[in-house]
Amino acid sequence: xxxxxxxxxxxxxxxxxxxxxxxxxxxxxxxxxxxxxxxxxxxxxxxxxxxxxxxxxxxxxxxxxxxxxxxxxxxxxxxxxxxxxxxxxxxxxxxxxxxxxxxxxxxxxxxxxxxxxxxxxxxxxxxxxxxxxxxxxxxxxx
Numbered sequence: 502x503x504x505x506x507x508x509x510x511x512x513x514x515x516x517x518x519x520x521x522x523x524x525x526x527x528x529x530x531x532x533x534x535x536x537x538x539x540x541x542x543x544x545x546x547x548x549x550x551x552x553x554x555x556x557x558x559x560x561x562x563x564x565x566x567x568x569x570x571x572x573x574x575x576x577x578x579x580x581x582x583x584x585x586x587x588x589x590x591x592x593x594x595x596x597x598x599x600x601x602x603x604x605x606x607x608x609x610x611x612x613x614x615x616x617x618x619x620x621x622x623x624x625x626x627x628x629x630x631x632x633x634x635x636x637x638x639x640x641x642x643x
Contacts, residue, residue, distance in 0.1 A: 516541040518586055519628060523621045524612045538587040539628060542580070548627070550579045580606050581625045 502615035508514075518541075529535060535561040542550075554576040560566040582604045583592055588593065588611075590604035612618045 521621070521624055524614060524617045525612065526617075527611065537585060539584045539625060540586050542583050542629060546583060547580070550583060551576060554579060577622050577626070578608065580629065581622060582608050584625050584629065 519539050520536040521539055523537045525534050527535045536537075551571060554573075555569050555571045557567040558570045560568055585604075585608070590607050596602060596607050599607055601607045601610055607616075612621055
């Protein structure tokens with residue numbers, strides 16, 4: 502097989518969904534935290550999410566000059582939400598049970614412990630292929 506054919510879509514590895522217990526507050530009948538199912542998103546989906554969370558802001562003291570500013574908290578929240586397969590965060594009954602009307606708000610209600618949310622955010626970012634700050638530091642040292 503030629504090198505070119507190796508790049509064909511049929512040769513691309515499929516990324517499997519992963520399980521992660523996002524919070525200790527939601528447990529099964531044995532007290533074990535419920536596992537959520539998370540999927541990989543595409544680069545295109547990531548860019549769309551980033552664009553949704555980016556606005557132009559005027560550069561201080563520079564009339565007519567603007568720069569992009571990304572709302573990082575909103576970006577991470579949307580990234581996590583886009584990654585969650587189960588539970589279905591768009592389910593109206595589930596949203597109603599928490600008194601919210603959108604998937605991002607439901608995520609925040611379901612994972613309402615700041616430490617657990619930070620852990621989930623880090624897990625999802627690593628799963629999506631982003632390096633952590635510590636990985637960057639370790640890589641720079643080598």
